[in-house]
Amino acid sequence: MPEKPAVLFVCLGNICRSPLAEAAFRAEAKRIGLDADADSAGIGGWHTGEPPDARARAVAKRHGIDIGGYRARKATPQDFRRFSHIVGLDHENLAALKAMRPANATAELSLLLDHVEGRKGESVADPYYGSERDFEITWADVTDGAQALARRIAKA
Numbered sequence: 001m002p003e004k005p006a007v008l009f010v011c012l013g014n015i016c017r018s019p020l021a022e023a024a025f026r027a028e029a030k031r032i033g034l035d036a037d038a039d040s041a042g043i044g045g046w047h048t049g050e051p052p053d054a055r056a057r058a059v060a061k062r063h064g065i066d067i068g069g070y071r072a073r074k075a076t077p078q079d080f081r082r083f084s085h086i087v088g089l090d091h092e093n094l095a096a097l098k099a100m101r102p103a104n105a106t107a108e109l110s111l112l113l114d115h116v117e118g119r120k121g122e123s124v125a126d127p128y129y130g131s132e133r134d135f136e137i138t139w140a141d142v143t144d145g146a147q148a149l150a151r152r153i154a155k156a
């Protein structure tokens with residue numbers, strides 16, 4: 001069990017949605033004075049060691065955040081004890097996380113948009129085959145989710 005809140009955001013490739021969710025969470029935690037660790041990972045390991053997708057780096061930059069130093073990795077069963085919260089970006093990610101969750105898991109598992117009033121059960125759509133506009137939608141969605149989650153953890 002981590003000593004302080006530690007949140008892992010998980011999408012499929014860890015190069016588009018989850019690094020953006022991590023960045024939005026770090027920004028909100030800093031803004032509200034929440035001392036928490038954050039990381040992101042993918043269900044798949046195809047992009048391990050790579051920086052986020054150029055379009056994800058660009059949308060983060062347009063919103064004032066540099067994610068060029070992030071590197072992709074695959075989610076592991078050990079993450080369920082290292083993190084207090086594991087957050088899937090869509091339903092498929094959540095189902096894959098449930099399937100890999102070890103018996104001794106301590107992390108709370110959730111869907112990102114479940115934290116947003118009125119958006120319970122919604123997935124953050126995969127923008128990988130989309131346009132710049134889709135990445136702006138992704139940014140707006142992950143920002144809503146990450147802000148709501150940071151505020152909930154800060155209140156707990």
Ligand code: 4NP
Nearest residue numbers: 011012013014015016017128
């Ligand atoms: P992400 O987007 O899950 O938001 O990082 C994707 C990135 C890469 C792949 C799929 C989704 N891929 O199949 O390589």
